[in-house]
Amino acid sequence: MNDDQLKQVLHEWKAEARVPASFRANVWERIAARQETRDLTFAAQFRQWLTGLIMRPALAAALGAVMLTLGIGTGWWKGSQDRTAEWSRLEAQYAESIDPYARTHALTTR
Amino acid sequence: MKRAGFLLALFTAASVVAFAVCYHFAMRPLRAMPGDLPTELAWLRTEFRLDDATFTKVRALHDAYEPRCMENCSEIARVNERIGALTMKGSPSAAEMDAVLAEAAELQRKCRGDMWRHIESVAALLPADKAQRYRAMMARAIVQPGLPYQPAHSR
Numbered sequence: 001m002n003d004d005q006l007k008q009v010l011h012e013w014k015a016e017a018r019v020p021a022s023f024r025a026n027v028w029e030r031i032a033a034r035q036e037t038r039d040l041t042f043a044a045q046f047r048q049w050l051t052g053l054i055m056r057p058a059l060a061a062a063l064g065a066v067m068l069t070l071g072i073g074t075g076w077w078k079g080s081q082d083r084t085a086e087w088s089r090l091e092a093q094y095a096e097s098i099d100p101y102a103r104t105h106a107l108t109t110r
Numbered sequence: 111m112k113r114a115g116f117l118l119a120l121f122t123a124a125s126v127v128a129f130a131v132c133y134h135f136a137m138r139p140l141r142a143m144p145g146d147l148p149t150e151l152a153w154l155r156t157e158f159r160l161d162d163a164t165f166t167k168v169r170a171l172h173d174a175y176e177p178r179c180m181e182n183c184s185e186i187a188r189v190n191e192r193i194g195a196l197t198m199k200g201s202p203s204a205a206e207m208d209a210v211l212a213e214a215a216e217l218q219r220k221c222r223g224d225m226w227r228h229i230e231s232v233a234a235l236l237p238a239d240k241a242q243r244y245r246a247m248m249a250r251a252i253v254q255p256g257l258p259y260q261p262a263h264s265r
Contacts, residue, residue, distance in 0.1 A: 064124070067122065068128050071124065071125035071126060071129040073132075076133070090149055092258070094150035095248060096259060097179075098179060098225055101186060101221065102256050103180075104183045105256055
């Protein structure tokens with residue numbers, strides 16, 4: 001094919017783009033959805049993200065496990081801390097009960 | 111959205127319950143202490159796992175020491191007051207100050223002696239390993255009487 005023939009073919013060729021009937025509607029729908037997301041506050045976006053996350057069973061199970069582990073861990077840790085502090089306080093109270101200087105100090109400062 | 115909210119509330123509730131249960135179990139040794147005793151004696155009994163017979167003897171020693179300890183307290187307060195009054199007076203004579211400081215030193219010797227004898231009598235009732243631990247814990251009270259007690263161990 002020489003150049004003239006190619007020019008002729010290109011001149012006669014017409015591109016016929018076939019788009020679905022709902023194309024326009026879909027495009028506007030997507031634009032509207034994007035616009036809506038952009039207008040959401042950070043809290044609302046976070047809520048939307050979290051909702052999406054929880055709706056997936058595997059992720060929901062993982063989140064449940066993490067929250068349960070956190071509850072167990074912090075409960076045990078806080079309990080141990082409070083128990084140690086209270087035990088030390090009782091030990092000091094016993095030591096004070098046999099130390100007249102500590103008792104005098106406690107009596108005069110109360 | 112509703113289901114997600116429900117799941118989140120459920121997880122939060124489960125987490126709070128897990129916290130409460132674990133906290134409760136971690137604090138159990140404290141609740142196991144006998145409630146009908148003065149707290150310091152209840153601590154002693156629990157810490158050294160004393161049986162009834164030993165604890166009865168330890169308590170008798172503690173009760174017998176109590177009036178002596180209170181008497182020493184009054185003496186300490188009286189001497190401290192005298193030192194304070196002399197100091198506030200302006201310029202007390204050296205002889206006056208020496209006399210009251212000598213009295214304070216003598217009183218401290220007596221108090222520490224009484225304390226040491228009491229600790230030794232309690233330790234004598236305990237098995238050797240517990241007696242040693244008890245002595246080590248109470249030694250700080252004899253070495254530095256009156257200072258805020260700092261427990262060295264944790265439970």
